[in-house]
Amino acid sequence: MAEDSQWPLWEVFIQPGGAAPHEHAGSVHAVDAEQALQNARDVYARRGEGINIWVVPTAAITASTPEDMGPFFEPGNDKPYRHPQFYKVPRGVKM
Amino acid sequence: MDSTKATAAQTPEDGKRNAEFEARIARGETIEPKDWMPDRYRRQLVRMMSQHAHSEIVGMLPEGNWITRAPTLRRKMGLLAKVQDEAGHGLYIYCGTETLGVDREELVTQLLNGTAKYSSIFNYPTLTWADIGAIGWLVDGAAIVNQTMLAKASYGPYARAMIRICKEENFHKKQGFEIMTTLAGGTPAQHRMAQDALDRWWWPSLMMFGPHDKDSPNSEEMTKWGVKRKSNDELRQRFINLTVSQAKAIGLEIPDPQMRFNEATQNWDIGPIDWDEFWRVVKGDGPCNRERLAARNKAHAEGEWVRVAASAHAEKRRGKTEAA
Numbered sequence: 001m002a003e004d005s006q007w008p009l010w011e012v013f014i015q016p017g018g019a020a021p022h023e024h025a026g027s028v029h030a031v032d033a034e035q036a037l038q039n040a041r042d043v044y045a046r047r048g049e050g051i052n053i054w055v056v057p058t059a060a061i062t063a064s065t066p067e068d069m070g071p072f073f074e075p076g077n078d079k080p081y082r083h084p085q086f087y088k089v090p091r092g093v094k095m
Numbered sequence: 096m097d098s099t100k101a102t103a104a105q106t107p108e109d110g111k112r113n114a115e116f117e118a119r120i121a122r123g124e125t126i127e128p129k130d131w132m133p134d135r136y137r138r139q140l141v142r143m144m145s146q147h148a149h150s151e152i153v154g155m156l157p158e159g160n161w162i163t164r165a166p167t168l169r170r171k172m173g174l175l176a177k178v179q180d181e182a183g184h185g186l187y188i189y190c191g192t193e194t195l196g197v198d199r200e201e202l203v204t205q206l207l208n209g210t211a212k213y214s215s216i217f218n219y220p221t222l223t224w225a226d227i228g229a230i231g232w233l234v235d236g237a238a239i240v241n242q243t244m245l246a247k248a249s250y251g252p253y254a255r256a257m258i259r260i261c262k263e264e265n266f267h268k269k270q271g272f273e274i275m276t277t278l279a280g281g282t283p284a285q286h287r288m289a290q291d292a293l294d295r296w297w298w299p300s301l302m303m304f305g306p307h308d309k310d311s312p313n314s315e316e317m318t319k320w321g322v323k324r325k326s327n328d329e330l331r332q333r334f335i336n337l338t339v340s341q342a343k344a345i346g347l348e349i350p351d352p353q354m355r356f357n358e359a360t361q362n363w364d365i366g367p368i369d370w371d372e373f374w375r376v377v378k379g380d381g382p383c384n385r386e387r388l389a390a391r392n393k394a395h396a397e398g399e400w401v402r403v404a405a406s407a408h409a410e411k412r413r414g415k416t417e418a419a
Contacts (some may be wrong), residue, residue, distance in 0.1 A: 031409040035409070043187070065129060094231075
């Protein structure tokens with residue numbers, strides 16, 4: 001069956017250039033990391049879309065779950081003092 | 096795969112989740128792979144997305160037929176790049192479908208054994224070089240109208256694949272229209288060739304949008320769930336309105352004696368579509384249904400050695416790494 005199998009799944013992240021971070025593009029099937037990189041280039045970067053590609057075995061990714069979304073992100077939601085708008089500046093002073 | 100489970104009787108819990116899901120759709124939120132979704136939403140998406148992916152893959156065949164016979168190197172490079180894009184588009188959508196818990200292998204098997212559907216347009220033959228122009232202009236043009244709508248679909252991975260595809264497909268349409276423009280403005284024989292291609296591809300292109308709204312069983316549900324944002328007839332009309340002036344601009348005639356501009360609606364009204372032909376081709380009796388499947392199976396079988404070699408190579412490298 002190995003010959004006809006679709007091979008493991010890899011997630012593809014492409015860095016578009018400039019100072020931008022890698023961004024998820026999609027996934028590819030490949031027999032190993034090297035082939036995953038080549039497939040990722042052929043599938044997701046046919047028009048110079050990137051300057052760097054990461055491929056990661058899909059199974060190696062740990063993601064937060066949608067069910068926990070509320071409580072998981074809660075600590076960041078109730079702290080307005082982490083934003084610049086929270087602080088007062090005397091009138092006429094340019095920051 | 097979740098979708099093989101029979102839909103169990105609705106529990107109060109299911110009812111609540113369903114209501115929450117529909118509220119999310121109503122708020123215009125995007126549904127992501129790990130979010131809870133009704134089983135039917137998942138199954139309908141697998142059906143729609145896999146048919147779409149198969150269409151991209153089978154869509155390579157009518158055009159691949161002309162790569163070696165393209166009239167100039169410029170045309171050949173353009174066509175090669177376009178056909179390669181179609182392979183990429185098929186892979187984007189297979190990858191999106193896999194996020195719903197189905198394996199690509201399973202989908203490919205369904206395509207190869209003839210149980211999967213794909214767009215009927217690809218069951219028509221490409222008889223002359225002008226057909227390559229007509230496909231880029233009309234078939235990709237129709238696909239862009241449809242896919243621009245799907246780029247706002249409620250399912251995130253599908254929408255994202257459509258955004259990527261739409262960006263690339265404008266080139267497909269323009270390369271097709273350039274071919275048609277050149278032929279239409281060429282010798283009388285070339286002009287006739289362009290007109291003949293338009294005559295043969297016009298009606299099948301209009302059928303690409305699917306049956307009229309009243310005869311489209313899946314439309315209502317897909318619209319309710321925000322997968323489709325416009326109806327088959329609305330999209331078809333948009334395509335017609337765009338295309339009529341393009342045909343005029345290059346001196347070709349739309350093969351519809353009943354076509355009239357409707358001042359009241361500002362739309363081009365068309366004559367009746369031959370739905371008997373549509374259903375005949377959908378059900379497997381189009382001019383090239385068998386040929387397409389045979390070509391796909393042949394290509395898959397002939398790629399066997401590549402898959403075997405890649406597996407063997409990877410195996411060997413793994414052995415070396417472990418030994419080191």
